[in-house]
Amino acid sequence: MALNNNRTKGALLGASILALAGLGSLPALAADAQEIIRDRCLACHTESGDADNPSFSRISDLRKTPEGWQMTLNRMQHLRDLEISTEEKRTVIKYLSDHQGLAPEESAPFRYLLEQDTNRVEVGIDENVMQMCARCHSAARIGLQRRTEDEWQTLVDFHMAQFPGIELHAGSRDRPWYHLAHDETAVKLAEMYPLVTPEWNDWKKADKASLMGRWRVLGYIPAKGEFSAWMTAAKTGEDRYSLELEGNYADGAVIEGKGNATVFTGYEWRGTITIDSVKMRQVMAADKNGQMMDGRMFLAAEDEIGGELRAVKDTGDAQVVAVMPTYLKAGESAELVIVGQNLDGDIDLGDGVSVDKIIARSKDRIVVAATAAGDTGVNTVKVGSADSDVALNVYEQVARVDVTPVNAISRIGGNGGEMEKIRATYRAIGYSAGADGEPGTEDDVRLGYMPASWSIEPADEIAEHDKDHLYAGEITPAGMFIPGDAGPNPERKMSANNVGRLNVVATVDDGGNAVEGRGSMLVSVPDFVERVLD
Amino acid sequence: MKHLKSLNKKAQLINKAISPEEVEDVVAMQTVVGCTATTDPGWELDPFGGLGSLCQPMESDLYGCADACWWPAQVPDTMNTYPDWNKDVAKADEDWRKLDGIYEDGE
Numbered sequence: 128m129a130l131n132n133n134r135t136k137g138a139l140l141g142a143s144i145l146a147l148a149g150l151g152s153l154p155a156l157a158a159d160a161q162e163i164i165r166d167r168c169l170a171c172h173t174e175s176g177d178a179d180n181p182s183f184s185r186i187s188d189l190r191k192t193p194e195g196w197q198m199t200l201n202r203m204q205h206l207r208d209l210e211i212s213t214e215e216k217r218t219v220i221k222y223l224s225d226h227q228g229l230a231p232e233e234s235a236p237f238r239y240l241l242e243q244d245t246n247r248v249e250v251g252i253d254e255n256v257m258q259m260c261a262r263c264h265s266a267a268r269i270g271l272q273r274r275t276e277d278e279w280q281t282l283v284d285f286h287m288a289q290f291p292g293i294e295l296h297a298g299s300r301d302r303p304w305y306h307l308a309h310d311e312t313a314v315k316l317a318e319m320y321p322l323v324t325p326e327w328n329d330w331k332k333a334d335k336a337s338l339m340g341r342w343r344v345l346g347y348i349p350a351k352g353e354f355s356a357w358m359t360a361a362k363t364g365e366d367r368y369s370l371e372l373e374g375n376y377a378d379g380a381v382i383e384g385k386g387n388a389t390v391f392t393g394y395e396w397r398g399t400i401t402i403d404s405v406k407m408r409q410v411m412a413a414d415k416n417g418q419m420m421d422g423r424m425f426l427a428a429e430d431e432i433g434g435e436l437r438a439v440k441d442t443g444d445a446q447v448v449a450v451m452p453t454y455l456k457a458g459e460s461a462e463l464v465i466v467g468q469n470l471d472g473d474i475d476l477g478d479g480v481s482v483d484k485i486i487a488r489s490k491d492r493i494v495v496a497a498t499a500a501g502d503t504g505v506n507t508v509k510v511g512s513a514d515s516d517v518a519l520n521v522y523e524q525v526a527r528v529d530v531t532p533v534n535a536i537s538r539i540g541g542n543g544g545e546m547e548k549i550r551a552t553y554r555a556i557g558y559s560a561g562a563d564g565e566p567g568t569e570d571d572v573r574l575g576y577m578p579a580s581w582s583i584e585p586a587d588e589i590a591e592h593d594k595d596h597l598y599a600g601e602i603t604p605a606g607m608f609i610p611g612d613a614g615p616n617p618e619r620k621m622s623a624n625n626v627g628r629l630n631v632v633a634t635v636d637d638g639g640n641a642v643e644g645r646g647s648m649l650v651s652v653p654d655f656v657e658r659v660l661d
Numbered sequence: 662m663k664h665l666k667s668l669n670k671k672a673q674l675i676n677k678a679i680s681p682e683e684v685e686d687v688v689a690m691q692t693v694v695g696c697t698a699t700t701d702p703g704w705e706l707d708p709f710g711g712l713g714s715l716c717q718p719m720e721s722d723l724y725g726c727a728d729a730c731w732w733p734a735q736v737p738d739t740m741n742t743y744p745d746w747n748k749d750v751a752k753a754d755e756d757w758r759k760l761d762g763i764y765e766d767g768e
Contacts, residue, residue: 197766198765201765239694240694245693245694246693247693247694248692248693248694249694257698262697262698263697263698263699263733263735265694265695267694289733289741290730290738290741290742291740292729292731292733292738296699296731297699297700297701297708298699535693536693536695536696542758543758544757544758544759544760545759545760545761545762546760546761546762589711589712593712613758614718614757615718615720615721615754615757616718621717621718622717623717624717624718624719624720626712626715626717627712628712649693649705649706651696651706652719653762654695655735655761655762655763656734656735656736656737656763657763657765658734658765659765661694661695
């Protein structure tokens with residue numbers, strides 16, 4: 128399966144804020160942004176306060192992520208005829224994200240939306256928010272905003288005016304929707320997500336770490352696999368970096384890329400990097416010390432297709448960062464790749480695990496052949512005196528396989544139409560049963576991502592009756608689900624679309640013992656409105 | 662009512678949901694991010710978490726829903742926000758290939 132995405136138009140979208148990364152030099156000074164706001168926005172908005180510390184009506188009563196501010200400006204352009212150049216827009220988004228952004232603690236619960244990792248069912252959502260907001264949007268989209276009570280109520284009024292049908296939906300028409308939304312939900316949102324918070328006040332005052340330097344990067348690219356690399360971030364302007372990435376996939380094949388990144392709000396890393404001629408986006412959050420970044424990298428034009436991304440800064444100290452794979456079956460031998468920085472000295476994979484041969488060795492990557500002869504357990508991978516909390520799981524049996532994502536959606540497309548197919552990509556995670564010997568309990572030990580063979584099956588009797596598994600799509604050996612063609616299908620009852628409800632089945636071969644895991648796949652109709660954040 | 666027999670699949674499903682509370686529970690069901698849970702009927706899923714009560718094929722009744730901004734986060738509402746979305750596609754069930762998405766930004 129080639130990585131090349133099939134959704135070129137999506138590039139215009141998913142990219143959006145991320146496209147801000149690294150193009151030209153920006154007039155990043157706040158004064159420039161304030162002047163742009165005065166020039167472009169004050170036909171409708173008003174200014175008050177000091178000239179050096181101005182307040183703009185409505186604008187100053189909100190805090191948002193970079194993507195959130197971009198959506199605001201997009202909406203102003205589309206609905207309110209805002210005229211603004213691309214460069215001016217970038218400057219305003221950077222300024223607003225830096226001065227009216229979200230603190231790391233505030234964005235932390237909802238990073239999956241920023242990372243476009245949306246094949247999931249949100250949990251722990253306030254019931255009121257679920258019924259009022261999250262029945263059309265992700266709950267994260269709301270949770271990534273901070274507003275005054277007036278602003279939350281004005282948002283209700285905007286919805287009422289822009290989408291009058293909202294009062295007629297199920298969940299609206301049978302109760303005083305406007306009153307509930309305006310006088311109860313909005314008030315509650317102002318308590319849950321207020322404009323002024325201690326977290327933001329603290330973050331505004333905090334020193335922000337520079338993210339310039341060398342980073343040990345670990346990631347996963349669907350259909351390509353896990354990789355480790357060095358990524359160098361060279362400063363090109365205020366909060367702007369050029370990127371060079373060089374490393375290896377787990378099988379040793381070379382990975383190389385070049386790109387750019389911008390840091391918003393002191394910790395929001397947004398990178399664009401071209402790897403093997405495919406443009407990818409990086410969305411990561413830096414920790415407060417600027418020593419570690421976590422997030423996701425995905426195809427610029429198809430944000431569903433991506434994987435985890437982690438970067439650990441090279442501080443000159445010795446550190447073990449990862450081992451690939453993260454497991455070794457007791458009684459067996461396997462090749463392991465130890466990834467780190469400044470690695471020197473003896474390799475210790477824990478009691479009962481012997482290093483039979485060092486196949487390749489450098490300061491940052493060691494390939495060994497190892498045998499697990501002893502007890503099962505979670506061992507720490509040690510190299511000399513390097514820091515390490517990297518675990519090698521020695522196991523006897525794969526007792527359980529989870530499929531990730533557990534809940535996913537794909538969308539029919541293609542077939543000569545304008546809308547492209549929305550695919551999904553899967554991985555299998557193996558677990559041992561833990562001390563109680565029972566799989567599916569809390570003490571199960573996560574062994575790590577495992578190779579699997581993939582298949583689909585109808586989700587239930589109705590899906591089987593409707594032959595969803597024959598029409599709704601197929602899955603490749605690499606775990607890429609490709610939905611069916613768009614359009615009415617005369618072969619199906621009432622010429623139904625090629626939609627369906629399926630289970631995606633992963634089968635892991637554990638020494639001749641097949642262990643299965645299942646995920647739910649909803650193959651649906653197109654989403655005709657693609658937003659920066661769902 | 663108990664003497665009436667439901668004729669189609671949708672009615673049968675509603676009958677199977679024993680109490681109004683149960684219906685509400687099902688309606689409040691969460692879906693994957695990016696889907697709407699406005700399920701009367703739904704866009705991606707029906708109130709019962711299946712596909713049996715959806716308009717299918719969706720092209721047959723698409724404009725009836727777009728005009729009324731029924732799922733404005735998934736289907737462009739032609740009442741206010743994107744009045745020209747389908748101006749060159751008079752019949753969605755015949756010319757569905759011409760229907761394009763709304764792609765925010767465009768930078």
